[in-house]
Amino acid sequence: MRGDRRAPGLGKDRMAKRMGGRSLGPLGYIIKDAWRKRSRSVLSLAGIASLSFLFIIFSSMDEGLDRYFEEREDDVGIPSDEEKALDSLRGTMNSWNYLITGLCLGLMVLVVANTAAITVIERRVELATLKALGLTSRQVSSLVLGSMFVIIYGGIAAGTLLGLAFVPLLDRVEFTLWGEGIGFPMAIDLSMILAALAIGTLAGIIGMIPPLLMVSGPNPAEVMKNV
């Protein structure tokens, strides 16, 4: 077409272009969307990964102490100073367990809600366009939800793997506790990973409620009128 100038190809678009295909499904859209907003995706993912890491480390300390004392249930000998210190710490850890779990959940909800809300506000025209093109509110919501769950589960996977890698290292470290040098018993259990996934899922569900209401709320014509 004459008079139709073509913009030159841009180097930074090469990766996105390479990801292009001859078909487009919801998953492809979600992945490309996460890639487009990669700096924010990585930041949110890092936030969730840190919380998962914290949760795994704390849970493995708690689990390690429980196992340590379970193994000594039949030991009726007078406890050493190290055992006394660990026993005292065990009580504290058990009461902190709920606090740390709640804290991880609360902070994850904040990360998810904040990231999703920014995404929905920034992309309100794009989401309205999807509706104009015939996608239902539910389908558009599932795309937004999918994008967030990629970040949530990506973050949990990263944080959990990092945590699992650190646990054996921390197990060898000797701490000084109440003047006593002690080796801190740590243990890994499958239930920790499942709990991390459950916390992430719950955070995703709670954190996504306000953004999803924002997606289903406005009339697409109203949104596009203000472009």
Add this chain to the structure above:
Amino acid sequence: MSEGPFIDAVNLRKSYKVGGNRVKALDGFSISLDEGEMCALMGPSGSGKTTLLNIIGGLDSADSGTVMVGNIDVGKLNERQRALFRKKNVGFIFQFFNLIPSLTAMENVLVPQMFESGRSGGRAEELLERVGLRDRMDHLPRMLSGGERQRVAIARSLINDPKIILADEPTGNIDSETAKAIVSLFKELNDEGKTMILATHDRLVAGRARTMVRIRDGRVQRGKRPPGQGTIHLKSGGE
């Protein structure tokens, strides 16, 4: 083809709240169009052109009045049914193209079929070839010119083979040479039987339409159709 007008909008009223005031976008607007019609809506900004397109396309609802498309009363559809109505029957073309920046031209064309199980790139490829973008189908929107982006948007509007094309200022953001090619493409589509309503300021676009309606303050100011080409039913004013 159904008997009677294909699109029949009767006494449409729509107002928006702007600041503290209510602004009438449509004030008793009525129009009837036959299937395969090509109608240009002209009028100043804020005259109600976009609102009318949105109401006919099921993207917005009127405060009062009815819109029948085929045998469907668009105003009575719920939100989900409206989405399906748009998907099956309406192709939207926007002034600012509204392409998804992270998707290639090909993928943008496929967006309306994203959730369909039997989706295939075959038709999208055909459509991109038709609009002259076969060699650009793997390019992202930012790598395309304005005219190319609009042609991708046109291909996207055709992916579900809709009966109606609603274009809101389709040449408002492209140069005049490209606009001519876009208008020729619209004419081709109309010749194939697509019912087209084009909201425009562009006389070039309006000149190619068989029917031209001027809107002002949400009312029909003037309707025109060349003699011997059927009838247009325009009712100004309302009740």
